[in-house]
Amino acid sequence: MLLGLTFIAPLIIGILFSFQSEQELGTYPLHLLSDAPTLQNYREVIKAVPLFSYLLNSGIVCLISIAAQIVIACLAAYGFVFFEFPMKKLLFSLVLATTMIPGEVVVITNYTTIQSLHLTNTYAGLVVTSLISGTSIFLMRQFFMTIPKDYKEAAVLDGCGEMRFLFHIILPMSKPTISSMAVYLFVQIYNQFFWPLLVTNTEKMRTIQIGISMLVTGDVVNYGHILSGAVMAIIPAMLIYIIGQDYMIRGMTSGGVKG
Amino acid sequence: MTAQITKTKNNSSIAQDNRRPAVRRPGRRKKIPVLPYLLILPAMLLFIVFNYYPFFKAVFLSFTLTDKTGHFAKWVGLSNWIRILGKSSFWQVIWITVKMAGINLVFTYLIALVFALLAMKKTRFSKIYQTMYALPMAIASSPAAAIFLFIYRQKNGLLNELLGGAEIGWTTQMPYALWAVCAMTIWMHVGVSFIFLLVGFRNVSEEVLESARLDGAGPWQRVRYILLPMSSSQLFFVLFLNISGSFRCFAQIKLLTNGGPANGTKNLIYYIYENAIINGRFETACVQAMFLFLLILILTGVQFALEKKTVFYQ
């Protein structure tokens, strides 16, 4: 318990500070507990930045991307694990290679691509680069490899089709892995900043991290605003995690994959 | 394992022989199966457009000079490579990159492992632990940096207060700055590794562990001989994730130190960002990116060579 508390101490500190006025934060000595706690930061941030519509956009982007990644990654991983075909090794290496390409050099080219497809300021433009990742294919492949091959043999001998085997047998077994992948992807996509900044121009398409960045930018930043904005941005992420965690555990206890 | 693969191979070709003549065009009675390619196709198409194409463009640009908009201006052959690799400051950056990645990798992995082992046993509070250990990953780097700045402050910073009024400039003095950046990185990354490890451990059935306990295996032995081997595929994945991730440590550097003091925390990815985004020297960034790519490629290659020896698949 103590270990856990120490670990999240920075977070608690951030939350405590978010209730202090800017003036209190700018002086010495710093108090953890405010002399005069205030909600002023929260009010000002909500007024200055449309955080709620940003949150909604982030939610939509995450939902589409995560769903797409689960489907596409499961299909690909299934192909890589349960089939033998020419160039399999090469193709898998190519998949892995995508995780090693530094994003900084591809992002500008991708922005140009999106512009030529006229996808700026659309959800399609926002999600299109995160519809798949080498990491999720690799994760699913790792899990599928722990499934005994006899399962498939047996299923196929029973006359179960290959796609049906995937959807009716493998996927239900993969629930814990899929949900941990979803949590991981959520964090990745929710925290994206530079890509959404590039492909959107209008306030109504912006995502939450751009809102947070607005609070952080400038010659003069208001720490109270940053922290209260951060707290508001973290709440949905936290809820998703807590819900996802329940699901993960349920999946795990009912799954009984190995034995 | 090899035996299994050959078995599957036979099986799947049998399966195809069973149905393909009936459904598919009869002319396509070849040994090469179509289905796996179709399964991989959607992923590959996306990769081609958004990963391989820009990557090959970057490879191409590394042999050119680019104008401020990042477009081809002039063909220069290998001179970029010679210019960049010939600089001692570049090798200093590589050294820092490796050092930072090493620290991040080792600590993230170990802490996540310990947390996962602690939280594995389901108790009344395990859900709370789980949430606590994983929570930091949900916080974006810029607000996290704002909080860490308060913690790292030289005067009246929480960390220095804890150390009894020390006056260490955590973000401004070496070697502290390197550790300060790493600490924040580790803090943010442990959660993800923790979750994957936890799922891996929980997948090991309790009966096996229980029977081992009854056979007189102590807690350490159970971890060493049952838990770790049985979740090795997950351990392997987390290692993979951390290798590429720890080389990518970037936002923390940008927000806490900007690569300082005196480039003491400037790693390769920050260098690439500086050239590609801040300075608009795209060809320089491309050369450096190729280098980083090769670095991670080699490490991952080593890792996969080890996979065969250490990872246990059923």
Add this chain to the structure above:
Amino acid sequence: MMKRKVAIATVVAMMLGLTACGNADTKQTVSTAQESQAQTAESAASTEQPQAPAEPTEVVWWTYFGDTNIGYLQNVIDAFNESQQNYHVTIEYQGKQSEMNAKIQSTAQQDLPALFSGAVENVAMYANADYCADLQQYIDKDIDGWKELEDTWDAIRSAYCDNEGNQIGYPIGYSYPGVYYNADMFKEAGIDPASVQSYSDLYEVSKKLVDGGYTKYGIGFHADGFYFNAALGREGLQAYDNNNGLGADAITKCLYTSDEKVDAAITNMLGVYQKLHAENLCVPYGSDYQAEIIPQLASGDCAMMMGVVSMTTKVLDSVNGAFEVGILPMLSATEDGKRTGEPAGGTGTFIGNNGNADQMQGAYEFIKFASTGDQAAYFATQTGYLAPNQEAYQSDVYQDYVKNTFPAVSTIYESLAASDDSATNPYIPISNEMKAANSLAIETVAADPKADIQGVIKTAQESIQEAIDLYNQSNQ
């Protein structure tokens, strides 16, 4: 048998589904593309007939100001939108300065904004870039004239011009480097603030204050390579050839090591940074000025801070009346400095060349509107930026600010009034690389009391020279 049929059917269905999915995807993409094409066509059509302004022309402004300043600017924008019927300005945040620049550089022409924020140090870059339209062509066409431009401080006006004197942009936030100080502490220690004029003075005063037990640190520095150039500018020196780039030709050489005077000035300045750090007389270089230095200034643990005037509001809020805050004009690198020029800092507005004449004209009208006395004074008093022209400076709002909020700022205006054109920012399109090299030089001597200053200068010179050469080779 039955089972096998089902299985086959499933596989077929799956495959069909898969291909159908693929088709649907492409179809969707195509239709979105068509839609947006239709949209561009529509907007193009609407610009062809500006004679029927049922709807005002939308002028988009990309900025890297944060939420606080956007809040103030929104009031200026609202006033503009209400003041006329033809244009409607919308401000859009686009990340930090470097991120926004990267975005603008790679955005297709028709998607560019008509108005964008840019740093004064980057004027040469904007002047050379296709995405920026020179303000001058609009000024030349303007039959009404622009009196605020005529009354703009020379130093700031010329900082926004190219080497031929064409106006490229106009400041919205005129920032000026200087040294904030704790005036009460100076009085107590018997130090005359006016005597602090050079880096050498800075060292003497810091030592006196710390040794006398008045404070823990003499000074804290806003860590930015900008001050390096500002000090050379105050010195009255040109660190680059071709008249610091303002001659007929572009810069080809960095003179850090080849010009004796420049070399001596930099050596002295870096020497002071090194001594201050070695003797623990300053807050470690690189400390965050908002989280670390300003609070120490406010608590009396630090006597001075080198910063820019746009930090004023933050400083005054933190100090909260505990003592009187003064500000000194930027120091010169050595005792011999002329201290008559004012290297400008801060942010200006520029017209984005997006090919839409109406929008660009609207951008010009807005820049002009924002420079008018009331508007410019309002923004300056809220943020601490300087009033860019006489109208703004003389306005009641600003005079009230000078009198009641920050009286010390008048020293800056006195210095401005006495300025000539001997000090300018280098007119250089690689200002980011230049700043990074300069700040690395300072960081190196600050971190290492034994660092060889000549070696440090040489490293800085070499990396700047390399950037200049690369730029000149790739942009001919």
